[in-house]
Amino acid sequence: MRSSGGFVNADPDFVAPGTAMSGASDMIVEVMGAFGRHSRTTIGVETLPLGACIEVEGFRVRIGEGHDDR
Secondary structure (H helix, E strand, O other): OOEEEEEEEOOOOOOOHHHHHHHHHHHHHHHHHHHHOOEEEEEEEOOOHHHOOEEEEEEOOOOOOOOOOO
């Protein structure tokens, strides 16, 4: 995985949305091993669709033929 991004549904006074995303990042690395290591961006927002607490998206880059791009 190249990078992940996330939105955290949070009160305006909440100053640590990155901490809330750590669980998602940890799970990605646990499932994908070394291929799951990634950079991350997190943004606190007032609301998310369907009342979600956290929204996570991931990006990967295919290196080329013959490479393991899980």
